[in-house]
Amino acid sequence: MPRPVPKLSVVIPVYNEEQVLPTLFARLYPALDALGISYECVFVNDGSKDRSVALLRQQFQRRPQHTRVVLFHANFGQHSAVMAGLSYARGEYVVTLDADLQNPPEEIGKIVSMLDQGYDYVGTIRQQRQDYWWRRFLSAGMNRLRERITPVRITDQGCMMRGYARSVVTALNQTREINTFIPALASLYAMNPVEVPIGHEERYAGQSKYSLYSLIRLNFDLITGFSVVPLQLFSMIGMAVSTIAALMMITLLIRRFLVGPEAEGLFTLFAVMFFFIGLALFGIGLLGEYVGRIYAQVRERPRYIIEAVLEADGDEVAPEAPAAAAIGLVTAQ
Numbered sequence: 500m501p502r503p504v505p506k507l508s509v510v511i512p513v514y515n516e517e518q519v520l521p522t523l524f525a526r527l528y529p530a531l532d533a534l535g536i537s538y539e540c541v542f543v544n545d546g547s548k549d550r551s552v553a554l555l556r557q558q559f560q561r562r563p564q565h566t567r568v569v570l571f572h573a574n575f576g577q578h579s580a581v582m583a584g585l586s587y588a589r590g591e592y593v594v595t596l597d598a599d600l601q602n603p604p605e606e607i608g609k610i611v612s613m614l615d616q617g618y619d620y621v622g623t624i625r626q627q628r629q630d631y632w633w634r635r636f637l638s639a640g641m642n643r644l645r646e647r648i649t650p651v652r653i654t655d656q657g658c659m660m661r662g663y664a665r666s667v668v669t670a671l672n673q674t675r676e677i678n679t680f681i682p683a684l685a686s687l688y689a690m691n692p693v694e695v696p697i698g699h700e701e702r703y704a705g706q707s708k709y710s711l712y713s714l715i716r717l718n719f720d721l722i723t724g725f726s727v728v729p730l731q732l733f734s735m736i737g738m739a740v741s742t743i744a745a746l747m748m749i750t751l752l753i754r755r756f757l758v759g760p761e762a763e764g765l766f767t768l769f770a771v772m773f774f775f776i777g778l779a780l781f782g783i784g785l786l787g788e789y790v791g792r793i794y795a796q797v798r799e800r801p802r803y804i805i806e807a808v809l810e811a812d813g814d815e816v817a818p819e820a821p822a823a824a825a826i827g828l829v830t831a832q
């Protein structure tokens with residue numbers, strides 16, 4: 500007989516977090532015990548190369564009734580890890596959390612109490628965000644862009660500590676999209692969303708797993724996954740540029756007859772040309788972003804490969820979205 504469904508599942512992706520895991524365990528479990536509700540923690544090891552797996556195994560042995568560990572066969576990225584966690588989570592509510600303690604686990608209660616009030620999506624807004632200035636700057640810009648060109652309405656897109664009701668989790672599990680951005684997707688599925696302010700600290704230890712490159716990739720996922728405005732914008736720019744070019748040609752033709760041959764402003768011409776060549780290359784690249792995503796999607800490869808799942812005897816669950824059947828792209832970041 501499987502145990503009754505817990506009230507809360509906490510899903511945590513783990514990638515090379517040996518330095519933070521002991522402290523995470525020491526803070527997370529007491530915080531959840533203090534809530535006085537039934538819970539489980541679902542850790543997804545995203546192909547860590549350090550001692551993270553050993554630490555997760557240890558913790559599983561310590562608290563088998565409250566712990567489930569999904570082990571990936573390689574590094575498939577944070578969002579794939581969270582998706583896997585969601586499909587193994589059984590709770591009526593699911594809270595996702597980063598392993599690095601940037602979001603205090605003590606605040607999970609706040610999210611749960613909002614879910615108790617009937618909200619099906621609890622977004623978070625980081626108070627006094629503790630990240631490098633360039634990340635804050637870029638993320639403010641991306642937030643604004645996303646707000647303008649996608650239907651996604653979330654104040655702070657970056658923070659992964661969020662709460663979802665079962666209905667939203669089921670919808671997420673049915674999503675067969677690969678390069679996705681979970682909080683944005685969930686906010687679209689939610690019928691009754693709400694946002695709460697949440698504390699934010701510096702990474703407890705170790706380094707951010709995101710380089711500038713992977714941050715750019717992630718933001719492309721967010722924009723291209725939820726909007727085709729960039730493509731339409733290029734058609735618009737194309738039309739505008741052709742119109743201006745046509746007008747210029749007519750003017751030059753008339754001047755040719757009125758003033759005779761002119762050859763000034765050669766370097767201006769270069770500058771203008773290079774600008775448009777750059778723009779055209781960017782346009783092709785942008786098109787490539789969409790095409791690449793379509794390509795990844797049609798290949799129908801599994802989104803991730805699971806090596807093993809550690810769960811207590813009699814507590815085995817069938818994932819809501821079977822990993823092997825899931826469509827997906829295998830990208831190591």
Ligand code: UDP
Nearest residue numbers: 512513514545576577597598599707708709
């Ligand atoms: N993570 C992951 N796979 C990756 C990169 C990160 O599972 O390829 C996890 C990581 O262990 C952490 C969370 O995702 O729990 C967020 O990563 P990080 O704190 O490095 O990102 P940042 O806070 O800098 O955005």
Ligand code: MG
Nearest residue numbers: 597599601702
């Ligand atoms: Mg972090």
